Every structure is written in structure tokens, then in C-alpha cells.
Amino acid sequence: MTILDVEDLAKGFGGIRAIQGLSFSLRAGAIHSIIGPNGAGKTTLFNLITGLYAPDQGRIAFLGETVTGLPPHHLAAMGLQRTFQNLQIFETMTAVENVMVGRHLHILRGLLPSLFRLPSIVRSDRDARERARRLLEFVGLGAYVETPAGAMPYGALKRLEIARALAAEPKLLLLDEPAAGCNAAETQEIDTLIQRVAAAGVTVVLVEHDMSLVMGVSDHILVLDHGQKLAEGPVDEIRANPAVIEAYLGTRAAEAGAVPAPVG
Ligand SMILES: Nc1ncnc2c1ncn2[C@@H]1O[C@H](COP(=O)(O)OP(=O)(O)OP(=O)(O)O)[C@@H](O)[C@H]1O
Ligand SMILES: [Mg+2]
Structure with a gap:
């Protein structure tokens, strides 16, 4: 069963064609990665899938339903959540409060009872806090529940963002560079967490x-280049694909010192 189907999607900004004629499907229950050089259109694709941007062309189906053009909150209510490439954390709020923000969909269900602080809402707030605390434990942040986010280490904040996204009980979770800026130990924690979430x-x-994180956790990889699909398939196939090595993996491997510089 597919959870997401993208058909002939396109999005431009002025003269830049950020996504062009892109089609792919994602299988439910798997870990998918989208890779590609800077500016390939990865974040734009996330913005289109989550309803932040409207496409110029094409169709997106989530859980078999056409959702093209629906606003982010509607998609969130259907079970779609994401994290952002740049941290979107409230620094003065505690870790548990940051996670509770992600539950707002469930807490604010009935506005009227909350105006009168009915017992059901007080209880619901207490439940939300308890659920948020358990989520923090799930992502390995049980020691930071009452810590202001501003006092937490960077790697922990990346996992706090994931906990907040999980609080809305998504079926599909999009993670935009969850290990960016993380050291090796923090990246390993993200790796483990992604597998737990799946x-x-x-x-x-x-x-x-x-790339070691991507190659280690993914069931399936989609490679973007200039807003188009360069390749897709299982990890071993992508790793061996000459076009992918040339456009992306080669440069990355060379940067990491894995590929000897040409002689001469
Ligand atoms: N809101 C915007 N307005 C104008 N141009 C944009 C906008 N968002 C993205 N772009 C352009 O679209 C192209 C794709 O950008 P995008 O951010 O999707 O790439 P990316 O693959 O996420 O790159 P990175 O790996 O650096 O995060 C780039 O040329 C970028 O400058
Ligand atoms: Mg990006």
C-alpha cells in the first residue's frame, strides 16, 4: 500500500524551476530518504507535500485521497507532520511544553469547555502533559522534561522537534535534515530514533x-537533481548508480576524503 503518491508535480519561483515534472510513490511502513545536492528541491518538495506551498501543476494524494491545495492544518489532522531544516523551538518554554504545543490539535478540540475551564479540560491538559512526558522518554530526553529548551544541547533539540511532531500522532513524518549540525554521537541517536519511530x-x-545515516536507515531512496527524479530504489541500487555517484555521491565522498583526488 502506498501512503503518498505524487504525480507530475511542478513548482517554480520566478525563473527557478525548483520542482519539475516529479512523480513517485512511497510505500507505507517504510523508511524513505530523499537525497540530492543543495538546491535540488528537497525542502520545496516537503513544503508542497505539507501544503505550505501550492504546486503550479500536478497532484498529491495522501492515504489514497487527493490533497493537492489543502492547507497544512488540514493535512496535519489527516496524519501528516514534519520537522524543519532550521530548528523551530520555543527556547523559553520547557521541553515538555514544547512537545505539548504539538498536541494542540487534540487539546483545542472543543473551544467552549476551555473558555469555562471545565473539569474535562483540566484533565485533558494533565493527560497531554503526561503524554508529552512519555514522548520525551521515547526520544531519549527523559532527563530534560522540565528543562527550558534554551538550556538544552543542540542534538537534544533536534530530537525535541521530532517528539513534538510525534505528539500529533502522525501516520507520515517528514524530517528535513534531522542530523544537520549534529556530532557523530548525536547522529547515532537520531539514527536509533528514526528506527524506533518506524x-x-x-x-x-x-x-x-x-550519507552514512541515509544508507544505514533507509529502505528506499529517491534522488533529486535540479527538481527532477534522478533515480529511485533500494539502498544498494542507489549506491551503485553511476548517475547518482556522478551528480551527488561522488562529490560527497570526495569531500569526506573517501575518494582519492585524481592524479596529475
Ligand atoms: N521561497 C522561495 N523563494 C524563491 N526561491 C526559492 C524558495 N524556496 C526555494 N527556492 C529555490 O528553489 C531551489 C530549491 O531549493 P530547496 O530549498 O528546495 O533545495 P534543497 O534541496 O532543500 O537544498 P538544501 O540541501 O540546501 O537544503 C533553490 O534554487 C532555491 O533557491
Ligand atoms: Mg533544504
Whole structure:
């Protein structure tokens, strides 16, 4: 079963064709990665899928339903969540409060009872806090529950963002560079967490430049170049694809010192 189907999608900004004629489907229950050089259109694709941008052309279906043009909150209510390439954390709020923000969909269900602070809402607030605390434990941040986010280490904040996205109980979770700026130990924690999230039944789409993380966790990889699909398939196939090596992996490997510089 597919969870997401993208058909002939296009989005431009002035003269820049950020996404052009892109089609692909993502299988439910798997870990997918989207890779490609800077400016390939990965974040734009996330913005289109989550309803932040309207496409110029094409169709997006989530859970078999056409959702093209629906606003982000509607898609969120259907089970679509994402994290952002740049941290979107409230620094003065505690970790548990940051996660509770992600639950707002569920907490603010009935506006009227909350105006009168009915007992059901007080209870619901207490439940939300308890659920948020458990989510923090799930992402390995049990020690930071009452810590202001501003006092937490960077790697922990990346996982706090994931906990907040999970609080809305997504079926599909899009992660935009969750390991960017993380050291090796923090990246390993993200790796483990992605696998735990997938094991809990959430379909994951990872955009990431750390190739060892991508190659280690992914079931399936989609390679973007200039807004178009360069290749897609299982990890071993992508790793061996000459076009992918030339456009992307070669440069990355060379940067990492894995490929000897040409002689002469
Ligand atoms: N809001 C915008 N307005 C104008 N141009 C944009 C906008 N968003 C993206 N672009 C352009 O679209 C192209 C794709 O950008 P995008 O951010 O999607 O790339 P990316 O693959 O996420 O890159 P990176 O790996 O650096 O995050 C780039 O040329 C970028 O400058
Ligand atoms: Mg990006």
C-alpha cells in the first residue's frame, strides 16, 4: 500500500524551476530518504507535500485521497507532520511544553469547555502533559522534561522537534535534515530514533546530507537533481548508480576524503 503518491508535480519561483515534472510513490511502513545536492528541491518538495506551498501543476494524494491545495492544518489532522531544516523551538518554554504545543490539535478540540475551564479540560491538559512526558522518554530526553529548551544541547533539540511532531500522532513524518549540525554521537541517536519511530508504525521520509545515516536507515531512496527524479530504489541500487555517484555521491565522498583526488 502506498501512503503518498505524487504525480507530475511542478513548482517554480520566478525563473527557478525548483520542482519539475516529479512523480513517485512511497510505500507505507517504510523508511524513505530523499537525497540530492543543495538546491535540488528537497525542502520545496516537503513544503508542497505539507501544503505550505501550492504546486503550479500536478497532484498529491495522501492515504489514497487527493490533497493537492489543502492547507497544512488540514493535512496535519489527516496524519501528516514534519520537522524543519532550521530548528523551530520555543527556547523559553520547557521541553515538555514544547512537545505539548504539538498536541494542540487534540487539546483545542472543543473551544467552549476551555473558555469555562471545565473539569474535562483540566484533565485533558494533565493527560497531554503526561503524554508529552512519555514522548520525551521515547526520544531519549527523559532527563530534560522540565528543562527550558534554551538550556538544552543542540542534538537534544533536534530530537525535541521530532517528539513534538510525534505528539500529533502522525501516520507520515517528514524530517528535513534531522542530523544537520549534529556530532557523530548525536547522529547515532537520531539514527536509533528514526528506527524506533518506524517500528512504532509511522512511515518516515528523511531528507539528509549525512550519507552514512541515509544508507544505514533507509529502505528506499529517491534522488533529486535540479527538481527532477534522478533515480529511485533500494539502498544498494542507489549506491551503485553511476548517475547518482556522478551528480551527488561522488562529490560527497570526495569531500569526506573517501575518494582519492585524481592524479596529475
Ligand atoms: N521561497 C522561495 N523563494 C524563491 N526561491 C526559492 C524558495 N524556496 C526555494 N527556492 C529555490 O528553489 C531551489 C530549491 O531549493 P530547496 O530549498 O528546495 O533545495 P534543497 O534541496 O532543500 O537544498 P538544501 O540541501 O540546501 O537544503 C533553490 O534554487 C532555491 O533557491
Ligand atoms: Mg533544504
